Structures are given as C-alpha cells and as structure tokens.
Amino acid sequence: MVNSSGRVFAEPRISAARRPDGTVLLSSQVPLEPYDADLARPLRRWAAERPGAVLAAERRSGGWDELTYGAALADAEALGEALLERGLGPDRPLMVLSGNSLRHLRLTLAGYLAGIPVVSLSTGYSLSGGHERLRTVTGIARPGAVYAEDGREYGAALAALAGLAPRTLVGREGGGEPLGELLRTAPGERLAAARAAVAPDSVAKIFFTSGSTGRPKAVPNTHRMLCAVQQMMRQVWPFLAETRLTLVDWLPWSHTFGGNHNLHMVLTHGGTLAIDDGGPTPELLPRSLRNLAEFSPNVYFNVPAGFALLAEALECDSVLAKTFFARLGLLFSAGAPLPAELRERMLRLAERFSPGKVRFTSSWGLTETASAVTSAHLDTDVPGAIGVPLPGIRLKLAPVDGRLEMRAAGPTVMAGYLDDPERTAEAFDEEGFYRTGDAGAPADENDPGRGLVFQGRITEDFKLTTGTWVRVGALRAALLASADQLGEVVITGSGRAHAGALAWTRRAGDPAAVRRALAEALARFNAGQRSSRRIERLLLLAEPPDRDAGELTDKGSVSQLEVLRNRSAQVDLLYRDPPPPEVVLPADHAD
Structure with missing residues (x-):
C-alpha cells in the first residue's frame, strides 16, 4: 500500500524553538494545503464521480447491507429536508442515542448537508443505570429531536427525555416517528437555503467529554476543524491520495477517534467502511473476528486492548490471519500507549502472513482538537511514541510540576466549550494554546523529527x-x-x-x-x-x-x-x- 512515489509516510520536517523557562515550541515546516470547506463536499464529489461505490456496509442476517455514495447523498438530502421541516437547525441539533449504524450515518450526513449539528452520544448515557447524565447533556445540547435505532431497547431513555426534546425518531420498533417516513421527503428550497448557509465555521458535531469529574463539557466541532484534520493526515500519509481505503472499524462515533478521524477519512477519500459490531472485549471479539474473516482492511485501527485480543486470535487461526493481512498495509493504535511487546507480536504476524510490508504507527489527539494533533509518520519502536505535530499545528511543551504539558493551537482546535465561558477561559493559556493536560517529552532532544513520547495525564x-x-x-x-x-x-x-x-x-x-x-x-x-x-x-x-x-x-x-x-x-x-x-x-x- 504505497503511492506512485513508493511512500507510505511523508518525511517529517519539524522546527523547534526553546525558551529560557524550558518551554519548547514545535511545528511542521510543511504548510497546510487547501481543504474542503465542509463535509458535504466530499459526499457530493464521490456521489457524482463514483455513485455505485460502497460508502459503508452493516451486517444483517444473511449478509451485509450496503450504502453507496449515490444512495447516501439521496438519503441525506431527503432526511435533511425532513429534519428542517421539523424545526431542527444550527441551534437545534439532532441527538443520536444509539451506536454505529447505516441509519446513524444517514442522519449524520443529513446534518452536514442541512447545517444541523449532530450529537452522537455514548450508548452508556442511555443504557447504563439511571438517566441523570443523559438528561444533563440533553439540557446542554438542547436538541430539536432525539434518535434511537431501536425504540424498545432505548424506550426508558426516550421516556426520560420527555419534555427535553420536541421530537423522537426511531429506526424500528416504534416509540417515535419512524425514520422511513422521513426518507420519503422530497428535498426542496428549505434544504437548498440551509445548504447555502453552511460555512467552514458552522458546527458539524457536538461531542461530550467525560462528566466523571463534574458537569460534562460540550465540544463543538466545526466543518473547518474536521476538514482540516483530514487534509493534515492526507499530507503525512501520501498513500491516501491513491488508495481506496477499506476499514473494518468498531470504534464508536460518539468519540473523536472513530467518529471523526476514521469515519471522515473514509468519506474524504471515497473509501469503504465495514461497520464492525464487535469490540475490544472477550464478549464482543467473536463478532469482530467474524467480520474480519469477510472483509480484508488495508488500514486497521484499534486500541491496545483490542490488539491484545486480536493478536491471540490471529496466532491461533492461520486462515483468519491470512485474510486479515491479505491487503493490509498499516496498523494504527491510539487511545492509550501500546506495549512494545504487543507491537512486536503484531509485526511478527504480519511477516508470516502479509504479502507485503506492514507498518505500525500511532498518533495523539483529543475531542477538543477534532482528533489528531500529532502523527508518528515515521518508523519508530520507541514505546509511547506519538510522532510530530501535523502540518498547520503549533505545539507548545510547557513546564508544569516537573513535566512538559502538551498544548495545541491551529485550525483543528475548538474555539471553546458550548455555553461554558468559565471553563473555556481555563482551557487556554495566555498565548491561546489549548491546555490538553497530557504530558509529553522529545524522543530525541537533538532531533525534533524523531517526535514525542506520551507520558500520561498530568492529573493522574x-x-x-x-x-x-x-x-x-x-x-x-x-x-x-x-x-x-x-x-x-x-x-x-x-x-x-x-x-x-x-x-x-x-x-x-x-x-x-x-x-x-x-x-x-x-x-x-x-x-x-x-x-x-x-x-x-x-x-x-x-x-x-x-x-x-x-x-x-x-x-x-x-x-x-x-x-x-x-x-x-x-x-x-x-x-x-x-x-x-x-x-x-x-x-x-x-x-
């Protein structure tokens, strides 16, 4: 999986400046190139150029249900018009309670077209215990409608939101307005006007950070943020320009890793996403293995816990291993530091079963930065390596309690938390850098191109x-x-x-x-x-x-x-x- 120049990774070109107080400023010397103004543009582009190509697939009984780019655009236009008719808009988002699905994807794309922010919540808000946190975040987001894939499964959560959202939409099993009815809506002037009003700084998504230490924080992600990070990744991964990306991915769309980095990488580059209904636990792993036996990814994303389970399965099943590595060119781990021993196990498997060279990489980013801030777009075996700042990102390493806190600035960094000026002010330093709370250190003090090593949360x-x-x-x-x-x-x-x-x-x-x-x-x-x-x-x-x-x-x-x-x-x-x-x-x- 290389481009015409034979490159998987672009060569890092990083400048470093050191201040007397120990602060280090890092940035890429590669300028950020132009990128799409909003996320509806790549959908329209691929629907015009390759309407029959599969955007996403979802396992159904008896096989896979596929959504092509042409059908995705038509469905998004119908849903966009229908949602606007029901009073949704820039200040009245759509809240999704259920997990990854083709219906969830259709609604997300409709939001991009119609200028309606989409709030994809972790299923834990709805299916775990009481619904106090769910009511709290709903009060912050003020949605014009809530959606659940299954009206019965999410019935208690939908009932808990009575009075907080004007409308309830469901994919199946009653309890609200069926999504199928909205799909029969003919797009018209209302959608055209809303589409014309979508700008780079329009909010595309709202994510909620963990509320374990207080009131959950709502993070608006604009089209500019989300499109910019995809251009950054395209520049450090040159193969994306010439490779039809195929992912088998379980990572939830309620988090920036799955919902921004991975989903939008597929959309931006005209790839295909097989929605994996498994996950990184012993209970869910068999589903992932079944999906990987039928879809061969060329890039594979996971977290360390998932790779640990996958490595054991591949070591025991050579048939599965051959399918998994048949087209694979890149393994990617994020979410937590990957143990060096686990990285070596996966690469040894690749040497046995892959017909070509497989690289292993990582990155680092946050909800507040629309996913990646750094990328390890170089071969490294340093444990905890997270790479170098992406083009367009300025990274400050600021001394805090004997550590270096990584702080970020650039077009992918949020302007502030939704309706929370106090915590917004606390989140940025005097120079406008976002305080991430994560510690990092140079892998090589004398060579900034060797990147950074993640050193954990300072608050821990x-x-x-x-x-x-x-x-x-x-x-x-x-x-x-x-x-x-x-x-x-x-x-x-x-x-x-x-x-x-x-x-x-x-x-x-x-x-x-x-x-x-x-x-x-x-x-x-x-x-x-x-x-x-x-x-x-x-x-x-x-x-x-x-x-x-x-x-x-x-x-x-x-x-x-x-x-x-x-x-x-x-x-x-x-x-x-x-x-x-x-x-x-x-x-x-x-x-």
Missing part, C-alpha cells in the same frame, strides 16, 4: 508521603511491558509510602502459578529502581472493569481515576499491614 500523577512524584503513565506502561501475565493495571499510592497496583490478568490460569510468576516479575521490575519507579504490592481483581461505573470507556481503555474512586476498599486492602494473603509482594520481599 501523585506524590508519595516521601514527597516523590509518581509518574503514572510511564510507570503503568513499564509494568505492563515487563509482566506479560497482566492485561491491565491501575497504579495506586497517592499519599502512601510506596506505589502499588490493582491489576487484571491477561488470561486465566492456575492462581498459585500466576501469583508466583507475578511475584518474580515484580522483583525483576523493581531491581535497581528508585522508589517512584517501584511497585511494592499488587492486588489481582476478579471483577473486570465496570463500564456502567465509568471504569471502562467505549474505546476499551481503563480509567485510572474512576477505578481508584470506585474501588477504594481494594486499595485499602492493598496497603493493609501486615499484607493479607491475596496481596502479591515482589519475590525478594515475600516471606
């Missing part, structure tokens, strides 16, 4: 009672890399004498043997390390991360802060003296 770091800082992101990544028995860990120790860990094993095994292996792994891990880099105690958790309690995100990553908040009893057990039998001590400390 803590001090021991000795006054020593524990850098949670780096410690977590190092522990996972050194103990292959562990699937996920949460670092503990704030206000304690030493750091510890709550952990989940990667696979089942004899409990006594697993504990012995972990005790030996901890001893090796701690050898020669200072106190802030040692794990003195570890407790294995039987219950998996609780998605309903916010411990597991839709992307499959574990929330350090939520686990610690919800499992304070286990943390207290971990630090009890003398240590109870279930606590694993390093082998050189065990009795």
